Amino acid sequence: MTPHKASQTPLEFGGPLGVTAMLFLLPATMFHLILAARSGPARLLGPPAYLPGLEELWSPRALLLLFIWIGLQVALYLLPARKVAEGLELKDKSRLRYPINGFQALVLTALLMGLGVTAGLPLGSLPEMLLPLAFVTTLTSFICSLLLYVKALAAPVSALAPGGNSGNFIYDFFLGRELNPRLGSFDLKYFCELRPGLIGWVFINLALLMQEAELRGSPSLAMWLVNGFQLLYVADALWYEESVLTTMDIIHDGFGFMLAFGDLAWLPFTYSLQAQFLLYHPQPLGLPMALLICLLKDQSPGFAIGYYIFRGANTQKNTFRKNPSDPSVAGLETIPTATGRQLLVSGWWGMVRHPNYLGDLIMALAWSLPCGVSHLLPYFYVLYFTVLLVHREARDEQQCLRKYGRAWQRYCERVPYRIIPYLY
Ligand SMILES: NC(=O)C1=CN([C@@H]2O[C@H](COP(=O)(O)OP(=O)(O)OC[C@H]3O[C@@H](n4cnc5c(N)ncnc54)[C@H](OP(=O)(O)O)[C@@H]3O)[C@@H](O)[C@H]2O)C=CC1
Numbered sequence: 001m002t003p004h005k006a007s008q009t010p011l012e013f014g015g016p017l018g019v020t021a022m023l024f025l026l027p028a029t030m031f032h033l034i035l036a037a038r039s040g041p042a043r044l045l046g047p048p049a050y051l052p053g054l055e056e057l058w059s060p061r062a063l064l065l066l067f068i069w070i071g072l073q074v075a076l077y078l079l080p081a082r083k084v085a086e087g088l089e090l091k092d093k094s095r096l097r098y099p100i101n102g103f104q105a106l107v108l109t110a111l112l113m114g115l116g117v118t119a120g121l122p123l124g125s126l127p128e129m130l131l132p133l134a135f136v137t138t139l140t141s142f143i144c145s146l147l148l149y150v151k152a153l154a155a156p157v158s159a160l161a162p163g164g165n166s167g168n169f170i171y172d173f174f175l176g177r178e179l180n181p182r183l184g185s186f187d188l189k190y191f192c193e194l195r196p197g198l199i200g201w202v203f204i205n206l207a208l209l210m211q212e213a214e215l216r217g218s219p220s221l222a223m224w225l226v227n228g229f230q231l232l233y234v235a236d237a238l239w240y241e242e243s244v245l246t247t248m249d250i251i252h253d254g255f256g257f258m259l260a261f262g263d264l265a266w267l268p269f270t271y272s273l274q275a276q277f278l279l280y281h282p283q284p285l286g287l288p289m290a291l292l293i294c295l296l297k298d299q300s301p302g303f304a305i306g307y308y309i310f311r312g313a314n315t316q317k318n319t320f321r322k323n324p325s326d327p328s329v330a331g332l333e334t335i336p337t338a339t340g341r342q343l344l345v346s347g348w349w350g351m352v353r354h355p356n357y358l359g360d361l362i363m364a365l366a367w368s369l370p371c372g373v374s375h376l377l378p379y380f381y382v383l384y385f386t387v388l389l390v391h392r393e394a395r396d397e398q399q400c401l402r403k404y405g406r407a408w409q410r411y412c413e414r415v416p417y418r419i420i421p422y423l424y
């Protein structure tokens, strides 16, 4: 194995120091949130009520459960797919092929769970295992990231990610060295991005709903709303699975700790925070307020409007990228670029430069509102997501400027706001 020459790509996330801090802060935040959600005061800021000992964190049962879950998702991923899509062209001019069967995996998992619960599977007791499950998933993410780092040492230069090859171990371990690590035709990053964690989120939510029903006789309206909104969000991501192939996670970022931990642990255990909070802190929610959250809330948009913007913007761009002469997008105004591709300057993409992020943020707010306004904790997702999207938008901006140069600058002049019209 010959060591690869370090790449000259500018360092992101504050370089080695920044990512070292994140290596500790991300898992610590996740455990803090899980502990805070079940504590009486449910404080987002401030020390946790107590620190769990190793005997509370480590559980061979949780490890077994995690492996069964990942094994099930691997098996569903390997089932025949309704479609096999090609990814974008790689440095060596080849294109990878990806099965499009994520929605099918969600439906089959739901069927299997339904059968399991009918046969006595105690899904409602999963919330009691959340802490050890999060612990073993974090350990597994660390080990996987190390193995991915070692695997990348043998990868050809053309297979490396643009970032994540600085020569600094911690930085490269965090960002990921190889762009699309595969075992045969099994794509590790694509699998992790959309399967165990994303589908796991839905079933953690469902388990929390079932435990609430056991505790209080029936699930609360707030719990139904959170479950419904987030199920729709996950089902949408899997239905439109192919569009993930053009996200920066797939085309730009390597597969390292950031995505392994993010996809496998952070996503299911922190994105389910609202349902965790509701189990321990029931909130009264009447039907009129629930309807307002679905549609409109105090003059600001609710979930349906968020979803309408999110889906409308994503579909418009994806349709345009696939076939610019499609009747639904053919009339839109565009800017030509030197690459031969065009940029939309009217429709959703003429309103702000990231209308899909705007819709996503509105949905995030809408699925936090059923938790009431007495605590800041359930709004952690809105705060984190705002930071993530602002940072992601800045990274995308850099990449688009590099790709499209002057044409991108013209687009920014025509559409000056990034995410929120007239504000940001
Ligand atoms: N819940 C979560 O934790 C997260 C959710 N998301 C969601 O995932 C989805 C995908 O997000 P993401 O990959 O970040 O970004 P986008 O789907 O917004 O893709 C950005 C790319 O779109 C293309 N583009 C930008 N402007 C235009 C334009 N005017 N006309 C045509 N093409 C344009 C460019 O690529 P090119 O020109 O090469 O096509 C650009 O690089 C979003 O809906 C986001 O909200 C994302 C991250 C986390």
Ligand SMILES: CC(C)CCC[C@@H](C)[C@H]1CC=C2C3=C(CC[C@@]21C)[C@@]1(C)CC[C@H](O)C[C@@H]1CC3
Residues within 6 Å of the ligand: 026, 193, 194, 198, 233, 236, 237, 244, 247, 249, 258, 259, 261, 262, 263, 266, 267
């Ligand atoms: C600093 C954190 C640990 C970073 C974690 C990031 C991941 C949780 C997210 C990175 C990109 C994601 C996308 C989605 C979920 C979250 C992660 C994995 C979606 C699948 C959500 C649904 C959308 O419709 C598509 C998204 C693609 C990107």
